[in-house]
Amino acid sequence: MQFHPNELFLLYNPQSNSGKQTKAMAKDICSNINEIDALHEKLIPTYWKEVVTMLGISPAELLDKSHPDYASKVGENSYTMEGWLEVLARNPQLLKAPIAIYNKRAIFCETPTDIMKLAVTAKAGEKILPHLRGNA
Template identity: 40%
Template sequence: MSTTLNSKELTLVYDGSTSEGKKALAYAYSLAPRVNKQDVNEVSLSSTFVRQVVKQLNLRPKDLLNRAHPYYQAHVRGRDLDMEGWLHVVVRNPQLWKAPVALLGDRAVLCEPASLIYTLAEAQRKAQ
């Protein structure tokens, strides 16, 4: 199941206030004519959407988190949470995401560094 409505539309979940977020957005526009921008400072992500993103990335929710972030260190570090608990942390604290996430069709990539977004285009070309 794809998180995007259109297989030709690239969805980018990013923090527009960070340099990595801005780079990923610029790369996204160089890859796809249509970019569905999901700036975590402007939109609320649903737990269903985040669950699907995690599934497409083949990661655990806590793998999306920047463990060096001061909020993580003060409020999350050392907590033993189940899958739903980690999803809750990820949804409620999008500023903790360690990198932008790009989705295209049924593929997703954690853009760490931002230039990894180009692997989506390569995968898309190989699939066609």
């Protein structure tokens, strides 16, 4: 999957409070937001694999163990990487928090303010045009 460098991808549940708050904060980072409704968009395991690779965490860490469906869908089972990706693809309601991708970085936004870590990266990664540089 290609992520455009001038777009912030927000993968979230738009009905959740944390999703709404994270989206509001995302507007401070980038005016071009590509919203991906985790509940209604069918995301294949390959997409999830790319996302977890960017995050650098296990797919199991993305799941909300307190969700009512967790026990029936996952329970005490152990899965391979491919199995966890299938669980995510088939049960997006278990996603614990929004995921934001911007400027080749991904953040798992366990709190809405976590998305601001991308703002720091965006500012650090901006190039200063030669005629705007100081004479240092």
